Amino acid sequence: MRMSRLFLRTLRDDPSDAEVDSHRLLVRAGYIRKVASGLYSWLPLGARVLQRVSEIVREEMDRAGAQELLLPIVQPLELWERTGRDKSYGPLMFKFEDRKGTGFALSPTAEELVSAIVAGEYTSYRDLPVNLYQINWKYRDELRPRFGLLRAREFLMKDAYSFDRDLAGLQAAYDAMFDAYGQVFTRCGLTFRAVKAQSGEIGGDTSQEFMAVAAVGEDAFVWCESCDYAANTEAATRRPTHQSAAPAAAGPRTRVHTPDLPGVDGVARHLGTSPDLVLKCIAFDVDGELGLAVVPGDREVNEFALKGALPGQTVRLYRDSDFTAHPDLPKGYIGPDFVGAKVVLCDSAVRAPHGWVTGANEIDHHTTDTVLGRDFTPTAWGEIVVVAPGDQCPSCGAALRIDRGIEVGHVFQLGTKYAEALGANYTDDAGEQHPMVMGCYGIGISRIVAAVAEEHHDDNGLAWPAALAPYDVHLLALGDVGPAADALYSELTAAGHAVLYDDRDARPGVKFADADLLGIPVQLVVGTKGLARGVVERKMRVTGERDELQVDAVVPALARA
RNA sequence: CGGGAUGUGGCGCAGCUUGGUUAGCGCGCAGCGUUCGGGACGCUGAGGCCCCGGGUUCGAAUCCCGGCAUCCCGACCA
DSSP, X not given: OBTTTSOOOOOSSXXXXXXXXXXXXXXXXXXXXXXXXXXXXXXXXXXXXXHHHHHHHHHHHHHTTOEEOOOOSEEEHHHHHTTTHHHHTGGGSOEEEXXXXXXXXXXXXXXXXXXXXHHHHOOBGGGOOEEEEEEEEEEOOOSSOBTGGGBOSEEEEEEEEEEEXXXXXXXXXXXXXXXXXXXXXXXXXXXXXXXXXXXXXGOOSOEEEEEEEOTTOSEEEEEESSXXXXXXXXXXXXXXXXXXXXXXXXXXXXXEEOTTOOSHHHHHHHTTOOGGGBEEEEEEEETTEEEEEEEEXXXXXXXXXXXXXXXXXXXXXXXXXXXXXXXXXXXXXXXXXXXXXXXXXXXXXXXXXXXXXXXXXXXXEEEEEEOBTTTBOOSEEEOOBOOOTTOBOTTXXXXXXXXXXXXXXXXXXXXXXXXHHHTOEEEOTTXXXXXXXXXXXXXXXXXXXXXXXXXXXXXXXXXXXXXXXXXXXXXXXXXXXXXXXXXXXXXXHHTTOOEEEEOOSOOHXXXXXXXXXXXXXXXXXXXXXXXXXXXXXXXXXXXXXXXXXEGGGHHHHHHHO
């Protein structure tokens, strides 16, 4: 491509509305332009990168045995009503009506539609397994789009759906997708981890997220320094801190006046102690009764862990409205011995060998030297805190760490939820009907572009991994070298390289600066000085390494690289 | 949804407090000349519904009211 003809305008100044590096540089380098909040146009360079990521994903999906299809983006709302997700997805969906008043939505994902299609075609165990995927635009009217492509309202996603006879089949499909995902992100040059996750809105059981490690990532995840344990903060757990209660060294329990101090930090400061010696009692609803989650004051309750600790029961943390409905609850001053509590679920850290400062079950009062066993008795134990750095890994005991990441992929074992709702059943070899067992697997393709830009750039601009760069080689013609540069351009193109040829009538400094900003991996500089000695200069964008190549050795040299 | 900030040629910004010529600056763009290995310089030029609507006033980018848009922070943890 001759740069003199490329639809491109680079910007010298950072766009005022871009905060993170990927957004800032993709706009400055002319890859994307914002149309509205969370909506972007992909200019030619950006479109090529998106295409290259798509191609990598396509190759790995095909290799893993999945089959590509293409589903409509506009989907009847009726389909979503059948699984109830028109409500649960609710405001996240872009909804509208056609001229006849029929409801439609722009697809935020496609479990319903795929299930309905499979239900309409396949009915026999002989048909299974099958794994279908598409690469298509998805729409979510996000609460708060931000960080450019990282949380957009329109984004390109690869979504795959597997259908199996049983759980063993699902596990095999899931494993195949998991491995393929590792290949995709490795090929894209991302530093990533697969972390255990909660399934969230989509439903189902086992799920793992692929997180590209990045300081600007919106999600924190926990990982172990010495083994491969990794989980997002919702799903993460730790080893119990105390297996059994040691006798607490404490004096008599004492009631103290703590006026207007509902917060742990304020109470600790007021009493000259530290937050980790204060017990926090968080009220929750368990099957309509009052429960208390008891954790040290420097910790937070993990609502997912809380639910996991009380299997089979419906658990929900109290909201302001619950406290309004229960004026008898001294919010901020509840102790673990509160009389109305049917369940007192303590974290293992509560077994620490010392007395605690706790709420005195009365507004403006706390008690000191509150002792486990003497002053309060838990009804249950569990690991219910949000994991913090330094906690022990549940599988090996080494220290856990927390990093931030960008969720670039997510694999789920869904089970039969959608198959049942949409009638995706099959007949087995004994003539009996069963719902198909589903998995679903997503990759944020446009988000990968941003995540890679986030990881691969420097002060001068982008620095694409070779696999994703919009062009392989950036050929710069400096000064009066037209014929030689033209010849090289033709040779390289003929040899199969995607070449961006800066044939513009611009000064060298402009060309160098733009080349670094665009971030194509190999820069070839044809200048009058070098040409006089029969050489062109090669610069590697990532490392900055330079060397010289004889003009007639350029094509073979690049072929080797 | 709550809080904060912003909206002025394609991009980045000043002007607004204290209303008053023809609305400025840098980049970019066009023409001419000089220059030519890390975002050159000079001269000339084009390009603006000052976010939208209403109001105050002889007069509004500027003051008032109401919208809209964009960005940031937060969105239950006692």
